[in-house]
Amino acid sequence: MGMEAPQQDIQKEMAAEAALDFVSAGDVIGIGTGSTTNFFIDSLVKIKSKIDAAVASSEVSAERLRAVGIRVIDLNHAGELPLYVDSADEATSNGYLIKGGGGALTREKIVASACGKFVCIIDTSKLCGILGSFPLPIEVIPMAQGLVSRRLVQMGGTPVVRERFQTDNGNIVIDVRNLDLTDPLRVEQELNCVAGVVENGIFGRQSADVLLVGGDNDVRQLNL
Numbered sequence: 001m002g003m004e005a006p007q008q009d010i011q012k013e014m015a016a017e018a019a020l021d022f023v024s025a026g027d028v029i030g031i032g033t034g035s036t037t038n039f040f041i042d043s044l045v046k047i048k049s050k051i052d053a054a055v056a057s058s059e060v061s062a063e064r065l066r067a068v069g070i071r072v073i074d075l076n077h078a079g080e081l082p083l084y085v086d087s088a089d090e091a092t093s094n095g096y097l098i099k100g101g102g103g104a105l106t107r108e109k110i111v112a113s114a115c116g117k118f119v120c121i122i123d124t125s126k127l128c129g130i131l132g133s134f135p136l137p138i139e140v141i142p143m144a145q146g147l148v149s150r151r152l153v154q155m156g157g158t159p160v161v162r163e164r165f166q167t168d169n170g171n172i173v174i175d176v177r178n179l180d181l182t183d184p185l186r187v188e189q190e191l192n193c194v195a196g197v198v199e200n201g202i203f204g205r206q207s208a209d210v211l212l213v214g215g216d217n218d219v220r221q222l223n224l
């Protein structure tokens with residue numbers, strides 16, 4: 001979103017590079033979406049002969065993986081996976097996340113759910129005390145746009161439909177500000193009970209198992 005300071009990119013790249021330590025020979029790896037994950041894909045190229053294949057959480061990541069010669073397989077042909085590597089828009093130090101800035105939240109949550117370990121790679125700007133400064137993305141069936149928006153207002157939120165955007169699943173994204181996310185697990189569940197909501201970007205039940213936080217000089221590893 002917008003121009004990024006080069007320092008932030010360096011931090012993302014460092015976190016991405018550190019995630020290579022979690023890759024084992026013969027793995028099929030779950031891969032997220034976004035600029036930090038792109039750095040991970042670039043790093044993965046160096047050890048691509050070591051892995052078996054990847055399962056991508058978006059069409060754009062699948063294309064990028066194929067372009068660098070990494071085999072991409074369908075989740076339905078992969079079964080349970082050992083490792084999911086992805087970034088986030090916000091992360092608390094206990095591993096709760098907001099994801100979906102790139103709009104891939106539903107597939108990201110599906111692939112993360114199929115993986116034994118979620119290694120989340122972020123730069124320091126993503127770490128926060130309480131989730132919610134970043135607008136929460138919600139994937140919604142198009143015909144339910146008005147209904148879901150009204151329910152979000154009733155919950156105290158300020159919804160904005162993401163313009164000129166369609167998810168890989170053919171749906172819209174509503175970004176919502178001002179929801180109280182002090183109890184992310186409760187809100188995650190509550191939002192998914194609204195008819196028309198496909199998935200929301202709170203990764204509470206599907207929190208990170210490891211946070212790799214790229215800093216100015218090193219990468220901090222939080223095991224959760």
Ligand code: 5RP
Nearest residue numbers: 034035036087100101102104
């Ligand atoms: C995409 C995501 C991304 O992980 C999130 O938006 C972070 O992106 P970036 O690595 O570009 O900062 O959830 O749906």
